Amino acid sequence: MTWSKARAAQVHWAALTVPERVDRLRPALRMLADRIDEFADTVHRDNGKPRVEALAHDLGNSLTHMRWLFDSAADLLGPTPVPLSVLPNRRATVHRVPWGAVLIIGPWNVPLFIPLSEVMPALVAGNAVVLKPSEVTPASARIIEEILGACDLPEGLFQLIQGDGSVGARLIAEGPDKVMFTGSVATGRKVMAACAAHPIPCTLELGGIDAMVVCEDADLEYAASAAAWGATFNGGQVCASVERLLVHSSIRDVFLERLVDQLERIDPTRDLGPITFAGQRAVYEAHLADARERGLEVPIGGQFLDDSRLAPTLVAGEGVLDSSVWNEETFGPVVAMTAFDTDDDAVRLHNTVSCGLTASVFTTDLGRGRRMARRLRAGLVSLNDIGATLYGQPELPWGGVGTSGFGRSHGANGLVDCTWPQVIEESRLGAMEPKRPWWYPYSADQEDLLREFALAHAADGKRQTVKRLASAGRAAATLFTRTPRR
Ligand code: NDP
Numbered sequence: 001m002t003w004s005k006a007r008a009a010q011v012h013w014a015a016l017t018v019p020e021r022v023d024r025l026r027p028a029l030r031m032l033a034d035r036i037d038e039f040a041d042t043v044h045r046d047n048g049k050p051r052v053e054a055l056a057h058d059l060g061n062s063l064t065h066m067r068w069l070f071d072s073a074a075d076l077l078g079p080t081p082v083p084l085s086v087l088p089n090r091r092a093t094v095h096r097v098p099w100g101a102v103l104i105i106g107p108w109n110v111p112l113f114i115p116l117s118e119v120m121p122a123l124v125a126g127n128a129v130v131l132k133p134s135e136v137t138p139a140s141a142r143i144i145e146e147i148l149g150a151c152d153l154p155e156g157l158f159q160l161i162q163g164d165g166s167v168g169a170r171l172i173a174e175g176p177d178k179v180m181f182t183g184s185v186a187t188g189r190k191v192m193a194a195c196a197a198h199p200i201p202c203t204l205e206l207g208g209i210d211a212m213v214v215c216e217d218a219d220l221e222y223a224a225s226a227a228a229w230g231a232t233f234n235g236g237q238v239c240a241s242v243e244r245l246l247v248h249s250s251i252r253d254v255f256l257e258r259l260v261d262q263l264e265r266i267d268p269t270r271d272l273g274p275i276t277f278a279g280q281r282a283v284y285e286a287h288l289a290d291a292r293e294r295g296l297e298v299p300i301g302g303q304f305l306d307d308s309r310l311a312p313t314l315v316a317g318e319g320v321l322d323s324s325v326w327n328e329e330t331f332g333p334v335v336a337m338t339a340f341d342t343d344d345d346a347v348r349l350h351n352t353v354s355c356g357l358t359a360s361v362f363t364t365d366l367g368r369g370r371r372m373a374r375r376l377r378a379g380l381v382s383l384n385d386i387g388a389t390l391y392g393q394p395e396l397p398w399g400g401v402g403t404s405g406f407g408r409s410h411g412a413n414g415l416v417d418c419t420w421p422q423v424i425e426e427s428r429l430g431a432m433e434p435k436r437p438w439w440y441p442y443s444a445d446q447e448d449l450l451r452e453f454a455l456a457h458a459a460d461g462k463r464q465t466v467k468r469l470a471s472a473g474r475a476a477a478t479l480f481t482r483t484p485r486r
Contacts, residue, residue, distance in 0.1 A: 082094055095422045097420050104131045104179075105133075131161070182409075205405050206404050209328070213359070214251070235275060235309075242335055256314070272309060275332070358382070445475060
């Protein structure tokens with residue numbers, strides 16, 4: 001029922017032009033803006049994050065992304081003419097076709113913006129959308145339902161289906177046309193396996209273990225302040241939060257001191273979001289126990305402040321590279337630190353973990369920073385800012401490599417990925433066509449023609465190309481004289 005309703009609505013929706021769809025969706029942007037404080041309260045209550053984070057990360061990002069999407073979609077989704085080098089007498093156009101009815105499955109950590117940043121492009125591109133948000137944060141998803149309820153959309157075009165993971169699994173089993181999933185690596189594997197059974201395409205936005213590289217020439221006070229925020233905002237429950245610090249050995253001790261100072265200044269009741277999903281506490285406990293067993297230094301933190309808050313925690317020392325905090329996503333206010341001697345070391349240490357979503361390099365030598373950035377295996381790298389900031393930039397493709405998943409949300413890539421490319425090709429010369437020389441009947445003359453034609457495209461330089469084409473022309477003349485082709 002869910003999918004038949006969605007598909008019926010999608011047929012009408014896809015028949016509209018992109019600007020018409022955007023116009024129908026504008027009231028959603030208006031309502032979100034008009035009720036920004038009320039909705040920020042909802043997200044704050046739903047997820048527990050500080051209100052300022054709900055306002056900036058969920059509401060602010062949603063508004064800026066929708067504005068960019070509405071302004072850019074028509075250009076990005078328009079048909080693209082493609083010149084044909086092998087068949088210059090013909091012309092082709094690539095059209096973007098919506099998938100149909102897509103399933104979007106979201107997590108609880110940024111419960112409004114993450115699903116909305118996929119729902120809106122999918123709708124603008126002409127799809128129907130079924131959203132299965134995390135059962136942990138149902139109220140934030142209801143905001144999406146409410147703002148889309150203010151738009152003139154065909155009934156069933158957007159459907160919110162609340163429920164736990166089994167509901168997500170059932171919806172995939174029912175066979176949507178595409179799945180866009182954001183969540184953990186473990187669930188991502190199940191989602192991909194379920195999609196493979198149909199098969200249907202999926203994009204996977206999975207976890208990250210962001211690393212921040214601090215070079216000896218960096219502004220250390222600024223870098224420490226960035227690290228403290230990057231590791232702990234949203235209670236550290238961010239796929240792009242700083243979980244690893246690679247610090248040049250010559251500044252290791254002084255940087256550690258400044259970072260501890262910055263972490264000490266965090267006021268847990270004002271600044272630090274609580275553990276949103278109780279199950280996450282077990283991960284923190286396991287990672288801290290592992291650090292203790294390895295005899296690692298914990299210069300600050302390491303203990304729970306109450307049932308729902310872990311103190312901002314720094315883990316360092318010999319053996320940290322083998323620890324869970326270094327190699328697995330903690331998804332909490334915990335950061336691990338190690339030292340490097342050369343840029344090559346930093347790159348190698350960065351690239352040893354299996355995921356690669358975001359990273360950053362802090363240095364006053366931008367040339368050095370850029371060179372290092374190009375070698376880091378991560379989807380987004382920031383110089384002198386933390387990678388998570390890039391999540392708020394609507395123009396940029398968001399996504400990672402390795403166990404961070406594949407496919408992109410946001411930006412032109414995210415929007416275009418809400419469609420599949422359809423090629424339509426035709427003659428430049430009108431409807432009547434001669435029979436093709438590569439059709440039946442096969443002959444030696446035909447072979448000559450096709451060989452010369454292929455070699456013309458592999459020839460070195462213009463002269464050789466012209467020679468081969470002339471030879472192909474002669475072969476064509478022979479072929480057409482000996483074997484009239486109709
Ligand atoms: P989960 O993987 O636990 O859940 C994600 C979503 O999948 C939830 O809606 C969940 O439902 C649903 N789900 C669970 N089991 C299934 C199943 N078998 N089939 C279909 N859907 C299912 O992730 P979290 O919600 O805990 O989110 C945290 C994770 O998300 C972290 O690893 C984080 O790094 C990652 N993340 C990645 C981002 C990125 O852009 N790369 C952004 C944000 C987070 P329910 O919650 O109701 O059980």
